[in-house]
Amino acid sequence: MRIKRRIATAVLVVAAAGLAIAATTASAGSNSSQHAGAAGANKAAAGGVYRVEYESSFDFTGGFDPTGEYLGSAQGILGNLLVRTLIGYKHVAGAPGNVVVPDLATDLGKITNNGKTYTFKLKDGIKFGPPLNRPITSKDILFAFQRIGTPSVVAQYGFYYDVIKGMTAFKTGKSKVIQGIKTPDLKTIIFDLTVPTGDFRYRLAMPAAGPIPQEVAGCFTQPNEYGRYLISSGPYMFAGSDKLNASSCDTIKASGGISGFDGTTKMDLVRNPSYNASTDSPAARENLPDEFTFTTNSNVDDIYAKIGRGDIEDEVPGGTPPPTVLRQYAGSNQLKSNSGDRTWYFMLNLTQPPFDDIHIRKAINWVVNRDALRKAWGGPFAGNIATHIAPDNLLADKLKGYAPYGTGKGDVAKAKAEVKLSKYDSNHDGICDAKACKNIFSISGDRAVEKTMLPTLEQNLKSIGMTLKDRVLKDAYTPIGTVRLNTPFSTRPGWGKDYADPYAFFGANFDSRAITPTGNANRGLVGLTPALVKKFGVKGTVTGIPSVDKDLDNCQTKLEGARPVCYAALDKKLMTQVVPWVPYLWANYTNVISKNVTQWQFDQFSAVTAWAHVAVK
Amino acid sequence: MVIYLARRLTWAVAVLLAVTALTFAIFYLLPPGDPALRFVGKQPTPENLALVRHNLGLDHPWYVQYGKFVKSIVVGDKYGWPGLGYSYDSSVPIRDKIVEKAPRTFSLIVGASIIWLSMGVLIGVISAIKRRTIFDRIAMGFALFGISAPVFWLGLMALFIFWYKLDLTAGTGYTSFTTSPQEWASHLILPWIVLALLYAAIYARMVRGNLLDTMGEDFIRTARAKGLSERNVIFRHGLRASLAPIVTMFGLDIALLVGGAVITESVFNLDGLGFMAIDSVFRQDLPGVLGVVLVGTFAVVIMNLLVDIAYAFLDPRVRYA
């Protein structure tokens, strides 16, 4: 019948068209060609494009503006490839990766004046990249700090630099200069601090402290803007930097940003012609690939499929790779797992019953089955069981093996022994019977791991007579960080270091002076004073809260190797006399790389791939 | 007709205002947290927090912010017209974001809609003609599959088979038509088919049902009695009369995909308006959400109007004052 034939023809035409499209584009779909390496197959050679995909979005908190950007992976890109600082890291894994080395400075700086004055000299031959192509001077470092001290730019970790003399006065506008930073000549810079700060070098190794050219960045006084106009001081730069017309703020802004970075989905980095490798060290940066591309991909499975096919080299995942991917690469050298210097813990609010009783807090630390909790994260692969506050890397292994509440499966007997001593166990049978132990309000996030951990936790708590009333929220961090909400307990929080000094772990979390009304990290309210109670509207047990402020101040005066020793002692004190946390996991950062990668390293500082040390075929 | 159009356009404006006002209210009355907290780092100082909130305009009550929003749409802001502000998290102007992402969504919609309309009508007509034969049963079985199979599963399966294993298409991502038409088509062929499958199935069933109903009408008997060929009877008389509801559905389906093809866009990493919508929600980027809501609502309103006009065009019994 005629209808049938015509329809059949139509179908065939459509199918043929489809196949034609597929045929002409088949080649477009396969692996893009790589630069042929110089030496043999397994040797890391220069050249090629290192392609990375981010899961879902870059998630930059400060628009990649080095003055404000707080996201760890962003700081990794900045520190490895784009921004050199007076002092930097070697961008390797483990304890050596947490050691500071000179970068733009000739040495680690001279410390005088009882640890309150740091003097640095800049190397020769260091320059900004295109379009400026000019030498970096001490004035550029000074400008970086002036920018940190400009409130409108919103330096998200600017408070680390309040120890510089005159910084607060500059911020509030009382002074037009920062008294504590002196630049006697273009190659010398001197920092005067208000108090001895033993980890000041680490603070100088953050991207915000890198040199910034005033002629470009001075045009941007709002947050999230300069990131797209970033002028490189490192081995790579945004593609298209040379095209930026930097003659005036108007021409700069008119460009809308350097073409190599679109702000949200694509970043293309090429070699910076003004970078002089002899001013740097291969121990810190090898700069092997010719180009880096960072793009976003909303489909996680697709990212790993592409890695499997070799269409991309690496990824920045949102969390652990999916279990199927872990199984696929188990035992393969494409699967990389390193300690992320991050502790996952259950938060205990010292002001809220029954957590206002230290015996209850200790009992919980005894009773939780950390082994089972880790299983929810994927088992031993996910990391080491956390037995104290800070990861061993940060404490130079001084507390290695220290497990005041045992490791692994939990100890009900010891937990009950603690409960017996508590005021909430009226008949001293080791089971908490007070009303405060029942239906304790708890907040968890909506992550799959928390859903899986909850039954284990509830079962553990039940054995000492405690029950939870849990509420799942997508954004759990907001309520647990809002002091006046008085949240007693949460399974959500974790803490990763800001920089490789133990202060980054203990300051924000346990200093009473770090307590803020919202976004508070000292969720246990350690060191709470009556003044703070009034200021923030805290309700509950507000007296007798232990404080470690003095210990922190003391440890901050220590230098070098004395620091981990001091902080190790503080860790011990927190675990035995304050007990604000139930730490359970030191999470690993897990990565899958493609077969094209000929060399790979982990950057302990930023807890992502060490871009400075990778190579691709 | 002119008065009718004027009346409809006035309604359109009212709808746009209502929808955006509702979005604003939802964002402020039911948010999971303070959007500003995402942009002040791990340890926000109160000063930074206040500053960021001020930057984002969050220190005014929601109706004041809404008023400013409406004003900037009408008169434009520093980024041009209409003034949609800038994204909270990257300071990229929303207008630029939409202009960049709209072609991706439109490419997806245009291609998919052509496929699903032609396939749906074709299969529906053949099924109706060959009612209860093996072809009809297979076609309706396919329709059931198309309606039931989840889009994300279809997408992942399609990628696995046609890209990962057979290397026939270009995989996820998007290349603009001007850069390379072949790459553009190669990236889009799988999302087109996956998206079209669902709608083709629905349309096939609808066309089949409508056509079967229509073929029982008296004027079909008249057409046959006139001596017209069966093909003429089916297509010129039968299909023409059953098309009107299809046209209505088609217009609205297209409109809803403007901000709604979230799953397809996510699975295939097309980064279009649908993905922008969901991404903005997750990141509490209100201007982003509002931008997409505005565009999506506008699309629905316009398509509604076009569909009504088309309906009047198709069915002369319908006339507007």
Add this chain to the structure above:
Amino acid sequence: MSGELLLDVRDLAVQFPTADGIVNAVSGLSFTLSRGETLGIVGESGSGKSVTNLAILGLLNSKRSLITGEILLHGRDLLKATPVELRDVRGKDVAMIFQDPFACLHPMYRVGDQIAEAVRAHLDVSKAKARDRAVEVLDAVGIPNARARSRDYPHQFSGGMRQRAMIAMALVHNPSVLIADEPTTALDVTVQAQILELIDKVKRDFDIGVILITHDLGVVAETAQTVMVMYAGRAVEHGPAAGVFDNPQHPYTWGLLESMPSVQGKVTHLRAIEGLPPSVIHLPPGCPFHPRCPHRFDPCDKIRPPLAAMEGGHSDACHLDPDAKRRLWAEREAVRLGLGA
């Protein structure tokens, strides 16, 4: 009336196999149609009158119907024709108009275009010429301002005008046979008369044969030369109209005549036919009408009465002898008109 023989239906039977049994829609039907003749086919719903027409036009679904017998159009058996041949006949030699002209016209095309389409179905002419022809026939059926009206849509026509348009559409190819299936049922009484008159005029002007199907005897009385009464798929009375009306032979015909109001005199007794039409799947044995017939007697439920002819070409299917029929009818008429006891 003695024109050329157009249509000769011989022993037509149409069966539909269904899940419940075989439906004998039409059985043993024979009739003829000549030029200039109007044949009125009368019967209730389910009597098989519409099925007969559809069979003539070949519009029954051949997969679901069993048709036997012969339908000779100009001597050619339509039941043996191929679908292509049938399509050639439809609209050209045999045209049909239907009951509800509103539903029978496509609502989305202009009336003139639909008629033009009928023209181009059988003639290879330009669209413009076809439209001219459409205007021509619309004018012929008495539609004023034919050219302007031809550009209207069906919903812009009144009921009567629509039926006129349908008639016009049927006439474009000068068919020999026009089948009108209940053409006036959906129209007002005044318009009915106009349409019937039009059909009659068309028959005379174009010298064609008309089959007029209806359930309304009054319609038939005006215009038909021959009348065939159908019941349960069979003809129960068939003959010249005058004969059937003046001298009805079959009790069913009597029942039909009695259930009509009359303008001649006051009717005291409007008598309905008791009972319901039979199921055509499970026909009662013997005469299909006997369960409802007040005059049934012994052979009626055993032997089916054949269609037997009297003089003058008037035949009926009833066991009663002619004298008994005459007597019984006279009695019934008297009762009906209130004359005597």
